[in-house]
Amino acid sequence: xxxxxxxxxPASERRMATTTEPIAQLTQQEFKELLxxxxxxTVERKLPDILGDPDEGLxxxxxxxxxxxxxRQDVGAGQQAR
Numbered sequence: 001x002x003x004x005x006x007x008x009x010p011a012s013e014r015r016m017a018t019t020t021e022p023i024a025q026l027t028q029q030e031f032k033e034l035l036x037x038x039x040x041x042t043v044e045r046k047l048p049d050i051l052g053d054p055d056e057g058l059x060x061x062x063x064x065x066x067x068x069x070x071x072r073q074d075v076g077a078g079q080q081a082r
Contacts, residue, residue: 023031060068
């Protein structure tokens with residue numbers, strides 16, 4: 001369910017649109033909010049697939065790996081990372 005408002009109702013009186021509610025019954029504002037939510041959710045899910053991992057296939061230099069391991073140990077021991 002997606003929370004929708006008509007722009008004037010207090011939060012406690014806002015309608016919840018369900019996937020079974022006909023779009024024709026939504027106000028323009030409710031439709032806009034529903035569409036924004038759907039688009040945002042879709043982009044958030046698809047963006048990693050589209051962009052991929054830019055570091056995929058690259059190797060970490062040994063000095064960087066050692067520094068990361070030291071930082072993990074320091075943080076685990078309650079110390080500030082260097």
